[in-house]
Amino acid sequence: MLRLxxxxxKNLRIQKLSGPTIFETLNFEVxxxxxxxxxxxxxxxxxxxxxxxxxxxxxxxxSGDLSFEGESILHTSARDRRRRGLYYHPSEPMVFSGxxxxxxxxxxxxxxxxxxxxxxLQASPCAIxxxxxxxxxxxxxxxxxxxxxxxALRPKLALVDRVLSKLTKDDQKRFFKILSEFSPESAWVYxxxxxxxxxxxxxxxxxxxxxxxxxxxLESESQSRPLRLESIRDMSSTRFPPKNFQSIQKxxxxxxxxxxxxxxxxxxxxVGIYAKRPDEIFPQFFRDDANSARWQLIWKASENLRLKxxxxxxQGISIVSGYRMRNGMWPSQTGRFNxxxxxxxxxKRSWIPSKTEERLCLHYQSLLRLSSEDLDxxxxxxxxxxxxxxxxxxxxxVEPQVLIAEDLTRGMSEAAKEEVYFVIRDLADYxxxxxxxxxxxxxxxxxxxxxxxxxxxxxxxxxxxxEELKLENLVEAVExxxxx
Amino acid sequence: xxxxxxxxxxxxxxxxxxxxxVLLTSSLVTLLVSGILVPEVRDISRVVEFFQSISxxxxxxxxxxxxxxxxxxxxxxxxxxxxxxxxxxxxxxSSWGKSMDFKGVAIGALLICLALxxxxxxxxxxxxxxxxxxxxxxxxxGIFLGxxxxxxxxxxxxxxxxxxCGQAQLPAAVIxxxxxxxxxxxxxxxxxxxxxxxRWLGPVILTWFAILLLTVSLYSYGGLPxxxxxxxxxxxxxxxxxxxHILGRSVLAVGDNLEAARxxxxxLFKTFGMVGAIYLFCVALAAFFETKVGVRAEAxxxxxxxxxxxLAIFLGGVALRGGxxxxxxxxxxxxxxxxxxxxxxxxxxxxxLLFAFKALVLSTIIWIQTKEKMAPSR
Numbered sequence: 060m061l062r063l064x065x066x067x068x069k070n071l072r073i074q075k076l077s078g079p080t081i082f083e084t085l086n087f088e089v090x091x092x093x094x095x096x097x098x099x100x101x102x103x104x105x106x107x108x109x110x111x112x113x114x115x116x117x118x119x120x121x122s123g124d125l126s127f128e129g130e131s132i133l134h135t136s137a138r139d140r141r142r143r144g145l146y147y148h149p150s151e152p153m154v155f156s157g158x159x160x161x162x163x164x165x166x167x168x169x170x171x172x173x174x175x176x177x178x179x180l181q182a183s184p185c186a187i188x189x190x191x192x193x194x195x196x197x198x199x200x201x202x203x204x205x206x207x208x209x210x211a212l213r214p215k216l217a218l219v220d221r222v223l224s225k226l227t228k229d230d231q232k233r234f235f236k237i238l239s240e241f242s243p244e245s246a247w248v249y250x251x252x253x254x255x256x257x258x259x260x261x262x263x264x265x266x267x268x269x270x271x272x273x274x275x276x277l278e279s280e281s282q283s284r285p286l287r288l289e290s291i292r293d294m295s296s297t298r299f300p301p302k303n304f305q306s307i308q309k310x311x312x313x314x315x316x317x318x319x320x321x322x323x324x325x326x327x328x329x330v331g332i333y334a335k336r337p338d339e340i341f342p343q344f345f346r347d348d349a350n351s352a353r354w355q356l357i358w359k360a361s362e363n364l365r366l367k368x369x370x371x372x373x374q375g376i377s378i379v380s381g382y383r384m385r386n387g388m389w390p391s392q393t394g395r396f397n398x399x400x401x402x403x404x405x406x407k408r409s410w411i412p413s414k415t416e417e418r419l420c421l422h423y424q425s426l427l428r429l430s431s432e433d434l435d436x437x438x439x440x441x442x443x444x445x446x447x448x449x450x451x452x453x454x455x456x457v458e459p460q461v462l463i464a465e466d467l468t469r470g471m472s473e474a475a476k477e478e479v480y481f482v483i484r485d486l487a488d489y490x491x492x493x494x495x496x497x498x499x500x501x502x503x504x505x506x507x508x509x510x511x512x513x514x515x516x517x518x519x520x521x522x523x524x525x526e527e528l529k530l531e532n533l534v535e536a537v538e539x540x541x542x543x
Numbered sequence: 544x545x546x547x548x549x550x551x552x553x554x555x556x557x558x559x560x561x562x563x564x565v566l567l568t569s570s571l572v573t574l575l576v577s578g579i580l581v582p583e584v585r586d587i588s589r590v591v592e593f594f595q596s597i598s599x600x601x602x603x604x605x606x607x608x609x610x611x612x613x614x615x616x617x618x619x620x621x622x623x624x625x626x627x628x629x630x631x632x633x634x635x636x637s638s639w640g641k642s643m644d645f646k647g648v649a650i651g652a653l654l655i656c657l658a659l660x661x662x663x664x665x666x667x668x669x670x671x672x673x674x675x676x677x678x679x680x681x682x683x684x685g686i687f688l689g690x691x692x693x694x695x696x697x698x699x700x701x702x703x704x705x706x707x708c709g710q711a712q713l714p715a716a717v718i719x720x721x722x723x724x725x726x727x728x729x730x731x732x733x734x735x736x737x738x739x740x741x742r743w744l745g746p747v748i749l750t751w752f753a754i755l756l757l758t759v760s761l762y763s764y765g766g767l768p769x770x771x772x773x774x775x776x777x778x779x780x781x782x783x784x785x786x787x788h789i790l791g792r793s794v795l796a797v798g799d800n801l802e803a804a805r806x807x808x809x810x811l812f813k814t815f816g817m818v819g820a821i822y823l824f825c826v827a828l829a830a831f832f833e834t835k836v837g838v839r840a841e842a843x844x845x846x847x848x849x850x851x852x853x854l855a856i857f858l859g860g861v862a863l864r865g866g867x868x869x870x871x872x873x874x875x876x877x878x879x880x881x882x883x884x885x886x887x888x889x890x891x892x893x894x895x896l897l898f899a900f901k902a903l904v905l906s907t908i909i910w911i912q913t914k915e916k917m918a919p920s921r
Contacts, residue, residue, distance in 0.1 A: 378806050387806075389799040391867040400792060401807050409789050453807075 063091040063128070065216045065246055066112065066145070071123035073104075073111045081107055085123070087265070089216060089246050096261040097250040104267060105250040106150065109218040112248075113147030114140050127216070144215030150222055152205035154193050160200075161189040164208055176211035179241055183207055184233050202226055206234060210242050219249040224474040251474075324461070329483065329493040331507030333533060337466040337496045338382055340513075377401070377459035379450050381469030387450050390439035394429070395420055397438050398449050402456035423452035428478065444475035451479065455486070462486065463494045468502065480506055500537075504530045514540045560745065562860050566875035567749075570882045583889040591768060597881040598770035599829045603852040604859075604877050605774075605781050605870065606825025611856060612785070613818045614798035614865030615670055616678050619685035621849035623659070623823060625692025627830030628845070630655055633695055656827040660820040667819030671811040674801070689845065722754045770832035777825065782870045790817055799866025850901055855880045857908040864912075 071085040081104045089095065097105045110116040112125070114137040125133045127143050137147070154163050168176055180187065185203040193201065202225045209217065223231055238247070248265075324330050334340050380387040388397050399416045406415070420434055427448040433441055438449070447467065454462060464483070468476045483506065487493055497503055503510055509524040510533060521536050578584045603620065610617045634640045634651060643651060666684070670677045730747045737743035785791035793814045796804040805811070833844065859876030861868030887897050 380806070384800075385802060387800075387803055389796055389803055389866060391799050391862065392795060396792070396795070400796060403792060404789055404808065406789075411787050411789060411792070413787075 065089050065091055065093075065128060067124075067126045067129075068112075069124040071121065071125055073107065074120045076118050076120055081119075089248065091215070091244055091246055093246040093248075093263060094261045095246070095248045096264040097248065098264050098266050106220050108267070109147060109220055109248065109250075113137055113145060113218050115147055146209065146212060146214035146217050148205070148209050148217065148219045148222055150220040152198075152201040152222060152225070153208075154196070154201045154205050156192075156194040158193055159189070160187050160191050160193055160196065160204060163193050163204060164189065166208070168208070168211060172211050172213070175213070175241065176208060179207045179211055179237065182237050182240070184230065198225055199227075199230070203230075203234075207237075210238060213242050214245055216246045217248070219247060221250055223249060223251070224472055227473050324492045324494065326460070326490045326492055327487050328509070329487050329495055329507045331503040331510040332494065332496045333498070333500060333503055333510055333512040333537065334496065335498055337469075337498050340465070340496050375460040376463065377454035377457055377461070378463045378465065379447075379454040379467055381447065381464075381466035383446055383450060388438050388446060391437060394434040394436060394438060394441060394445070394449050398423055398434065398452050399456070401453050405457050419456060423456065427452050427482070443470040444472055447471055447479070448475065451482065455482075459491060461492045461494065463496070465496045466498060467495070468497070468499065476502070500530055500533050504528060504533065512537050512540060560872070562872055563745075563749070563875055566858060566872070566879050570875070570879045573879075573882050573886055577886040577889065581886075581889045584886060589885070593881065593885050594768050594771050595832065596884060597877060598768060598774040599832050600848065600851055600855060600881055601774040601874065601877045602770075602777060602825045602829035602832070603848055604855040604873050605777055606822040606829075607852045608856045608859075608861050608868060608870065608873050609781070609794065609818045609821045609825075611861045611863070612798050612865060612868055613794045613814060614801060615681070615815065615818065616863065617681045617822075618678065619666075619681040619688065620826065620852060621846040622685035622688035622690075622692065623826045624830060624845040624848060626688045626695075627655070627659060627692075627823075627827045628833060629692040629695030630659075631827075631830055652828075652831050656824050656831075659823040659827040663819035663821070663823035664816040665819070666823070667815035667817070668812055670819070671815045674811070692845070719758060722757055726750050726754045768832075773828060773832070777828070778870055778874055781821075785870060790814075794818060795866050797865070798862075847898075850898065850905070851880050851884070854901055854905050854908075857905065857912070862912060863909055 066089040068085050068087050071082065072080065073082040073085070074080045097108070107116070107119065111119050111121055114132070114135065121133065123133070124131065127140065127145055130143075132140055132143070132145070155166075158166070164176060164180070165173060183203055185199055187196075187200050187204055193204070196204070202222060206222065209219075223234070226234065238245075332340055384390065389400075395416070399419050402419055403411055403416065420431075423429065424431065424434065429445060429448055429452075433445050433449075438446055441449070447470075451467065462483075468479055471479065480502070483493055483495070495503065495507055507528070509522065510528060511523075512521050512533070513519065519540055521540050523533055523536065574584070583589070603624070607617065607620055631652070634655060635648075640648070640651060669680060673680060729750045730743075733743040733746040733750075785794070793804065793809045794817075796807070796809055797811065797814050801811075804814075829848075833848075855876035856868070856873050857863070857876070858879060859868065859873035861873060883901075884897070
């Protein structure tokens with residue numbers, strides 16, 4: 060079916076006013092009803108591209124041809140583009156805290172749009188009290204408010220920055236349902252993470268390798284062969300599995316906990332420890348005095364080892380903790396320092412070659428979708444997601460044979476959690492054993508091969524594996540365990 | 544419009560380190576204003592005194608910075624310093640020390656520095672074992688060692704002034720050529736490191752400004768004390784170690800979050816031991832350069848130096864809780880404190896007033912540091 064071409068770019072070149080070229084020669088078309096995902100590592104310029112198309116950034120030099128519905132818009136203002144139907148939504152909700160929800164909702168809407176907005180509000184899964192001040196809203200209410208108002212404007216082409224990541228998976232699904240009901244003719248362009256890939260029903264995606272844009276039509280792709288996430292990953296030039304994991308030994312090895320609980324963990328196995336307070340589990344491993352530890356570690360044939368010894372002698376165990384401020388990160392140091400520390404310590408050379416550090420950071424930047432700006436900032440000013448990704452990168456950089464993750468996804472957004480799960484599954488596929496200590500039963504059910512849990516006094520244990528490994532079984536068994 | 548302003552301010556912030564700018568400007572303005580107002584400040588024969596003072600303070604501040612960067616809150620500098628001066632004088636007055644030429648004296652000095660560095664390793668071991676009470680341990684050590692130093696001082700004569708302050712000067716031509724070569728190397732390295740961003744402008748301008756100052760001062764005086772050269776080498780070595788060596792990374796890691804460092808396999812004993820060794824090596828070196836022509840070493844010098852070193856490192860941005868700071872800023876802190884001392888000594892005012900002022904500044908800096916915004920506990 061022939062569809063109207065809304066936006067057309069030919070030989071578009073985008074450059075920062077005082078900096079490098081971001082995109083060299085962009086050629087693409089956006090048609091009516093298109094749902095386009097941008098899939099690229101952070102720092103590749105997704106936001107810049109959207110801003111350049113919407114004309115909202117003054118710090119860019121744009122040349123080439125850019126037309127909207129056949130008319131050139133290259134030299135028009137953002138306001139003029141909005142008048143034509145090209146709207147941009149920034150990565151944060153557009154809500155003024157000084158106004159009430161009603162005033163925020165009405166802002167800039169015509170009568171017809173306002174009537175539409177009211178019906179949208181009824182369809183929304185999130186209760187937004189209209190008389191309440193926006194200051195009292197939580198992030199979910201603000202995001203819904205901003206997005207519903209944006210849908211009510213009925214844009215011909217909507218360029219939506221990463222604001223959708225602030226919603227849960229269910230909310231995102233609901234939003235796209237509302238969108239297809241209320242604004243079926245609109246075309247939408249939005250960046251998304253690997254984890255969100257399956258949620259959005261896109262018909263095209265753009266991948267952004269350095270300075271380029273590759274367009275892929277998913278409809279024609281799925282007709283010829285089933286769509287695979289790997290093909291998208293290849294296009295966005297992210298390497299899986301990471302290159303530096305090739306040196307892992309192929310022989311079987313194990314990690315056992317001795318005491319109340321004994322288990323042997325094989326290569327490539329994800330073993331979960333479910334606990335309501337995961338921070339109480341980890342100290343059982345990490346005691347200075349091996350005899351006072353409740354559990355003792357066995358590494359291959361050696362017994363009664365301290366975790367500290369294992370970390371120093373074998374370099375086979377990496378720990379990544381969700382309790383970052385307590386024992387994970389160095390808040391006053393840069394992301395680069397935090398990411399590269401363990402890797403550099405394990406090198407034979409004491410003097411640090413800047414190229415080695417740079418190469419390592421580039422690798423994990425691409426793998427964990429981090430931007431170079433993130434790596435240059437102090438850790439304490441970064442978001443929870445970015446901090447945790449950096450710490451995960453640090454743990455992986457030493458090529459561990461065992462990864463102990465202590466409540467790793469604590470405080471992370473749903474999208475970032477999905478990205479972490481992808482990486483963890485890839486690691487397990489590659490032969491790394493993962494000990495996943497967490498409080499979230501749902502994620503453990505989907506991620507782990509075996510789950511252990513303990514009573515509050517650590518006296519009784521339970522094991523779930525194979526067929527028993529279901530959420531309801533886990534919750535029920537843990538309750539029984541605590542009842543004694 | 545507001546956004547544009549914000550961007551300009553951000554760019555300026557990126558380009559210029561405000562702390563460096565404030566420290567350098569205030570040092571130069573103080574020197575200039577007092578130079579105009581007080582004729583004694585313009586006396587070129589006092590340049591050597593100024594250089595000597597700044598070199599000794601640099602050595603102490605560099606040593607102390609290492610400790611504070613690794614999170615050790617130390618109070619023992621004055622005590623160690625007194626002990627080092629006492630030991631050096633004792634050795635010089637022995638028949639073995641008196642019979643030596645310059646080379647022998649230098650070797651002897653190095654041996655005493657190494658001996659104190661070995662004690663530093665022991666101190667580091669003690670701190671790694673008793674890290675929750677390191678303030679009390681260092682305070683106790685400071686008082687005890689200080690009293691030993693005071694016990695040694697009155698029985699010994701002054702030494703070394705002809706060797707280190709008189710004859711041992713580098714000729715102006717050598718210094719000038721060396722500074723030019725260093726300037727070119729620093730400029731090229733800065734351009735290479737920061738290119739294509741314009742951040743290289745800051746270090747390049749600063750380096751050539753320092754060379755210009757050095758040239759102007761050497762034009763009249765014609766030499767530089769050996770202490771200044773040693774201090775410069777030590778600062779450069781410390782800078783390299785902190786930023787380009789795994790020891791520096793470990794020190795920052797231990798200082799910033801000790802538990803995280805332990806999780807990553809950093810040995811506390813090795814880190815604190817190395818830091819202790821560097822610290823006491825610097826203190827011993829400073830003690831050798833401290834004594835001046837015709838002036839008897841006094842106990843209060845050491846405690847005065849301790850306050851000066853604290854002031855210099857905290858002005859230079861070294862965090863009291865550890866893990867944050869850099870040597871270039873510490874160097875500028877040393878410059879400001881030395882200028883303050885130099886200018887104040889030209890007036891006939893009581894020294895207690897200067898100490899009170901320093902204590903006030905020190906308290907204010909520490910108060911500001913404690914109020915610094917931290918990330919929420921996660």
